[in-house]
Each structure stands twice: as C-alpha cells, then as structure tokens.
Amino acid sequence: MGVEVSVENLTKSFGSQNIWRDVSLTLPEGEVSALLGPSGTGKSVFLKTLIGLLHPEQGSVVIDGTDITQCSAKELYEIRKLFGVLFQDGALFGSMSLFDNIAFPLREHTKKKEDEIRKIVMDKMELVGLAGAEDKLPGEISGGMRKRAGLARALVLDPQIILCDEPDSGLDPVRTAYISQLLIDINAEIDATILVVTHNINIARTIPDNIGMLFRKELVMFGPREQLLTSEQPVVKQFLSGDRFGPIGMSEEKDESVAAAEAAMQAAGIAGGGTQDDFSEIIPQVKPNPGMPVRQAAIRHRANVEAMLPTLPPRAQEAIRASMAAEDARAADDEAAAMSVLETAPIPQI
Numbered sequence: 001m002g003v004e005v006s007v008e009n010l011t012k013s014f015g016s017q018n019i020w021r022d023v024s025l026t027l028p029e030g031e032v033s034a035l036l037g038p039s040g041t042g043k044s045v046f047l048k049t050l051i052g053l054l055h056p057e058q059g060s061v062v063i064d065g066t067d068i069t070q071c072s073a074k075e076l077y078e079i080r081k082l083f084g085v086l087f088q089d090g091a092l093f094g095s096m097s098l099f100d101n102i103a104f105p106l107r108e109h110t111k112k113k114e115d116e117i118r119k120i121v122m123d124k125m126e127l128v129g130l131a132g133a134e135d136k137l138p139g140e141i142s143g144g145m146r147k148r149a150g151l152a153r154a155l156v157l158d159p160q161i162i163l164c165d166e167p168d169s170g171l172d173p174v175r176t177a178y179i180s181q182l183l184i185d186i187n188a189e190i191d192a193t194i195l196v197v198t199h200n201i202n203i204a205r206t207i208p209d210n211i212g213m214l215f216r217k218e219l220v221m222f223g224p225r226e227q228l229l230t231s232e233q234p235v236v237k238q239f240l241s242g243d244r245f246g247p248i249g250m251s252e253e254k255d256e257s258v259a260a261a262e263a264a265m266q267a268a269g270i271a272g273g274g275t276q277d278d279f280s281e282i283i284p285q286v287k288p289n290p291g292m293p294v295r296q297a298a299i300r301h302r303a304n305v306e307a308m309l310p311t312l313p314p315r316a317q318e319a320i321r322a323s324m325a326a327e328d329a330r331a332a333d334d335e336a337a338a339m340s341v342l343e344t345a346p347i348p349q350i
C-alpha cells in the first residue's frame, strides 16, 4: 500500500539561484499524480528533493511520519527503501547486463539469495515486456527498452512510492501509451503512490488523478486533474496548447514589450502554433487492463474529490461532475456487458 507524501513550504536554491519556493502539496496515498512545468523550472530537482538526494533550505517532506529533511542518515536510508525511481535516462550501469542492472537494488539492499533474486528480476522483466533480454547491455537496446529496464529496476524492491522522471521522453506515441498503461496497471496491482514528471499532454490528460504545475519558481496549482485541465490561467492554457504566445518564453520570462508585440501579432492573425484542442473537455482516465485488480486509489480519490468539490473553481466542479457521471455510465455499461455474456452463455448441465 502506498504512503502519503506531504510537502510543506519547500524552498530550494543552488547558491544564489532560487529554483522554487514555498512549494506545498500532498501526494495522496496510492494515487497517481503528474508534475508539469516548462523546462528548467526544477521538476527533476523536486523529485531529487523528495528522496533526500538534494537538501532544501526550508520546509518539510514528511513520509510515513518522518520528515526526511531533518532525519538522520540512517532513517533516510530506511525511508529510501520505500522508493522506486525511474530517472530520465534510465540511469543504467553501461557495463552491466540488464539482469544485473535490475538485480542491483536487491543485491545492495537485501540479503536475498541469488535464486530468489533471479525469480524477482525475471518477474519484473516479464512485467515490463523485457523477457529474453537479460543478457543485453544497455548500449545494445533501444531507448524504450532502457526506459522499461529502468522501470523494472525501480520496481524490484516493491516500492510504496514510485517517482518517474519523464517516462515518455524519447519514446514514440505507441510506446508512450504502453508505458502509461503499465504505470496504471502497476498502480492497480501494488497501490503505490506515483509521481510522474512529464511534458506529455496526453499523459497529463489520461493518466493522473492529480496534476501540479511549476512556473516562475512556484507551484501554480496542484489538485484533481480536471482542475488544471479546465484552468483559465494563461500559463496553464499556454502550456497545454503548446502555443508560443503567452507568459512562457523560450528561455526567460517575457517582459511587457514582448507581450505587447505578441498581442499585436495575434491581432494581425499570426498564429502561435498551438493546438486548438479543448482541454476542458475531459477525456476518460486510462483504466487498468482487464484481469488487473480495481484501482483502490481511484475509489479513494473519488471520495477525496467529492469532499473537496465545493472548494474548487466552478469550471473544475462542472468537469469533475461530468467525468464522474461518464465513469458511472461506463461502469454500468461494463456491468450490462458482463451480464449479457452470462445470459447468453450456455447453462451448464448438472
């Protein structure tokens, strides 16, 4: 079962360069959350701070009752065992076979015997579709396979919290869909708390229960996915549509003169290249594959969201009600389909 990760007033700088400040959010136990934000806003730094690889100047990260920003090295070592982390590039050891890479955390952190290790590694390799590739070196396989190997390694210690830094980067849309489905299936199976950093809008629309966004050194928002997807905030709308006109610039923040020049271009009918998709039209969240358990986190998430509904903006409330109604209708259809299969099935002779 996943654990809640509670972040309060977290601030991180490198020397005089502040990365973000006063970040507060709670990753609810077992739920899937996504963190969005323009390049360089410190999403990877945030993940590394959650596992205690980087030290914030202020604030707390409470995991399972322990504030990892204050605890001893020994406590941190124990807390880290709760995590499975998929780094951006897979972070595999180039000279080790995939088998040894995936076995590494088991050999480092447990006293398991080699035959037990072999069984766990083979199970996880099969789960991520890498059975048969045990002897390959990371340099001999594709980027997508390296991602999946990184994910298998992140899973071997049965983590309660899984952090994925851009699981889709470098993958084609189909492989991205596979890895997204895999994350939802894993969530259904082990109920781990998952945080995914991504630039992929399709993932953001269909995978997480909650979405947050970092911009201008702050957490712009964090809440149910419908809240961000229906947001009227210019930065959110620009990010989702991928338009060059708006508060997000190529490198630094835009000043007023640039904003005025953009407004003039838009008035003259020049397009910013963004998609015209309507993100406030919520598309259904990806469900676990048939045969997988029901996502317990989805049930808890719904109860949480129902409780917080009155506090959310009207557009978010409307979208949440609509997606709940669509979900109920889908569940009723699934049940009717199951019943009709039963009705038409031959009655067994006793």
Ligand SMILES: Nc1ncnc2c1ncn2[C@@H]1O[C@H](COP(=O)(O)OP(=O)(O)OP(=O)(O)O)[C@@H](O)[C@H]1O
Residues within 6 Å of the ligand: 014, 019, 037, 038, 039, 040, 041, 042, 043, 044, 045, 046
């Ligand atoms: N160890 C470090 N020492 C100094 N500066 C760092 C360190 N790690 C990251 N930074 C700086 O922190 C900022 C945020 O980097 P980070 O990689 O977290 O951004 P990001 O939002 O994940 O970007 P992207 O979407 O491009 O992956 C960058 O300016 C980076 O140079």
